[in-house]
Amino acid sequence: MKIQLDRFEEQIDEVILQRGLNYFKKGYVTDVEEIGPGDYEATVNGREIYTVHLHVEKGVVTEYDCNCPYDQGPVCKHIVAVLFYLQQDVLHLEEDIPTKKTAKKAKKPSDMEQVDKILHLLSHEELKAFVRDYCKKDKQVRGQFLFNYMDLCVGQKELYAQQIQALIKSHSDRYGFIEYRDAANLGRSVCGLLDEAADWPQKGKTAQAIYLAEATIEKMADVINNTDDSSGEIGCCISIAIQLLADIAGSGLESPSREELFQWAIKQYKANTLEGWDWHFEVIRIAIDLVQSPQEKKQLLSILEKIQSYDEDSWNYQQILNLRMQIIRKTENEEAAIRFMEANLSNPTFRKSLIEKALSEKNYPRVEELANEGIKQDEKNKPGLMDDWKNYLLTMHLQQGDKEQIMRLARYFLLQSYSRHQPRQYYYDLLKSLIPEEQWAAYVDGIIAEICRENKYGAFQPVAEIYIWEKQWDKLLAWLPQYPNFYHIEQAEPYLKEMYPQELAALYQDTILKYLERNVGREHYQKCCQYIRRMIKLGARPMATELITQLQTQYRNRRALLEELSQV
Template identity: 20%
Template sequence: MQSIREKFKDLTHEDLRDWAGDRIYQRGKDYTSCVSQLSRTEDGTLVAWVSGNDEYATWVRHEGQADFDYNCTCPYDYGPCKHAVAVLLAAASRIRQRKEIPLLAPDDELYLEAFETAQDDWDDEDDTAPSFVPPAPGTIKSAQNLEKLLAEKSRDQLQRLLVNLAGEFPDVARRIREKGQLESGKVDQLVRSLRKEIRKLTAQEAWYSHWEHRGNLPDYSHLEKQLLALLNNGNADAVMELGEELWTRGIEQVEQSDDEGMTAEAISACLAIVLKALPQTSLSPAEQLLWLAKHELDDQYGLLGDIDSIVNNPRYTPQHWREVAAAIEEMLGRLKVSKTSEFSKRYYRERLVLRLRDVYVRAEQTAKVIPLLEREAPHTHCYKELVKALRNAGDFDRARAWCIKGFRKTIKKAPGIADGLQRQLRKLATDEGRFDLVAAYRSQDFFRHPSDEAYLALKEAAEKIDVWQAVRCAVLDYLRTGNLPVKDGFHLSWPLPVPEIEFEQAQTPSRRLNFPNWELLIEIAILEKRLDDAVAIYQERPAARHWGYSVDEALAKAVAASHPDIALRIWHTIAESLIGQVKPKAYKEAAKYLRKMHQVFQQTARQGDWTALIQDLRIRHKAKRRLMQVLDELTKNRKLV
């Protein structure tokens, strides 16, 4: 196994900066002095306490090259944290001083805090935690010691202990009281108490500031435990009664909350127990399913979570589903048809229609699905679902007719639906083997939204019918001139048919593009590995017409080996632009591009040019003190150890 020194020997500060990001790297440097009890495990994982607003247990493990695995008990969860960086820098400092990093014992408090927390996190996300996380024997040993201690006490001693704990900790008293109510059959008392708790919890203002790490979050954990206890004691109806109260009041609380969804998650955990209770209630199977359908329709915040385990339960027969279908048909019949095409007006009706569609399938009444969708499509815009149903039934002609009809109905006020119907027409063409029409729709996509992804999709479709060269010539000409290859439905050199639907000029974004489209021409040349052409287009492009550096960066990365001077020019231009902003943050960003230049200078044996560049920047910007600090960092020895 590699020693920590061997793992660190090829790592640089730039590797660490690239991994964590400049901001986190800089903050991590400031926290190096806050690292204590720096230790290691048998596999070379670094572990330490890092002091901040609190004391955090942090571990970092080198995975190879400049990659690290890590975990920290701090609340930051947007990538590597400053504490992980601090641990790595502290370890590097210890290695440079030729000091030993001691082995951490598995029963040490730091070990237990660091790896128990990591284990809990993985248990929440996946059944399998990474194999390198060792077990936490201290936890097992602690529980065994506690059992042994209690076993030595008499009944009276245990009773006095519980009474004292109940007097000191109200939660213990409540748990004992509630357990007694359940065991003695006094469920009504417990339900009344929990109903009061629901009203108290849902009346709280729920908010949380991630940046300030403070807020007010209602604690639903006790309610969740008691709902489960009620259910386990055979009181499913009581759970449903409380669940109804929580549903009504909880939705109102979630609507007004500003807490990154944390209250919604807590309520959802309680409602998961309500859903578990549903099949055990005194409601008939059809009533249970209808309860679920009605609540799902009103569930705008996903509070019910996954309901598949219920609706897929074999205890619900097609006859039960037919009863549900009849009830939803009645609900739909009572709804008035909106005279407007506004989304909000048709949203509820659309959800009801799609729920009824699903119920028909489970009720083995699939013959009702297409007539339902045909009746409702003009009112709910569920054209996509109708077309899919017709495609699945093999009725391609009606599917195509509804696609075209729906497209014309939605293109002005619901263009997203119209786009989806255009895609359905392309899929229909694929189903029927009309690959020339498939390519025509791909070309329509490209001319509306020119991009490298659309170009590749068009290429794949055109190659399938052996017309790519003609299509490619027309596409590249369009990107140069802005002239569409098809006008008024006809063009001698264009090999593709006219699509069945056409977007009006107002709905065609490419009409607003400037031509030549230099950026996309460069991107396509890079895609096709025509690097000489990409460089030529870049040099041809007027300097004044510029909308950012993303394409320039892509070009520099692609040609750094074949055309190093072009890459250097691009990175130099970007760096100078950032330095010109006269902001410390921009200086750090500029350093990224200067580092790229340094790599190319090294690879091409031009260290003198690198030295001259840095000297020139120092002379021209000598008044920018923060920039001078950044340049100092660039020219230091970058090895960690």
């Protein structure tokens, strides 16, 4: 994951965050140095001495690594300690045992500056001899070197497969398993070369790009189920490789490379190399992009006949229908495509395409028929699709100007706590434009009553939004105590702080008292202190001071709480 430097505390597990903060405060972070633009290296002392590397770009930590053995998540406490070090001025933090600031050594060239200087001074022959010597001594260095520059050799697929296999082996343990950190490093190495290979076709090296992508897919598919790929880097390799092949297939690949890539894609699909992953169907899409002859079309359709072995509602069944449609569009005409969609309306993509076609032609009876069939088919088990069909009906009624049906469907969507088609306010505004002004207040009351009746525990957000749209601030304030939590009060604060600052502060106070009855731990205490500060910002300092005194008395044995309260 990428980490926002100014918000890293929100993205990292609280336990790891606290351990990293403790390390920083104890002065364990030393020798922090910017070794290149945005590249930081630091030493963190713990049970052993570890090295942390970070790359920061536009306020985002895009890469981070530590050589400690931690593998329970993406970020260890040593990385967090360095993040606190970099942000200490912003967060107003101080180390309990101050470390020697590296700023005093600013005149000393960084390691990378020294590397650049040496590279400039070395002769071509000296540098070649150094690289060759280290490749001879270190198998992993040799494998990485060959992998990074294998495009300079004669492009044989076996060479790419061999080097990727060597990389995999060098990152595997003795049982063949690839741990989290090794998987991330392996993935980054392969992804880096694949990114470079995207430009190979423009340099006349299309065959090499195809061989590399094919070898990556085959080899990474073999290991992905025996790998801790929590970072997603191994999966990323396969995705990039497939996209590279898809781009090449769509660029007008010539013979014999076209036929070879077509048969490779068919082979991978039939062998179930990527079975169980979305990529399984992506390789056959590559073949569809390449199909030309009737024999190739027949070959594709024959391997898709296994559709009969899937349940009609299954994802695989629908994907195969989509693939068959792609073949028809590539090799036949639009009339054939429409006939195929009409014969397979269980596929929601086909139904949507036909409805949109009917809408564009103003064939409203057909729109209504298709949408109502979809509602009947999906209302029990697929509420999301049912809403799609209702949205098409609303679009049709808007085109027709059918006020009664518009009001019926707009009310339906407004009653939902979430709509994926339009913001809920869209339906509110639509209804307000259609309902007479003298009836509007009673209509809104009816909407709120129905929301509360149908969705008691999830009513806060939709009702609060209506009060905000109506600018009924007194009702919004009265609504908050019925669903008391920090998040709800904080959401309402921008609208209420000018008129009701003391009332909001009192709500925060009550919520803090109830929260501390149920929660113990520094992170919870810090959260409560955050809201005490909000009380002060609302102008309720006396109330906040009284609350602090009450908490110091009531929880005098909670040392961590007392420490946090003392810093408010």
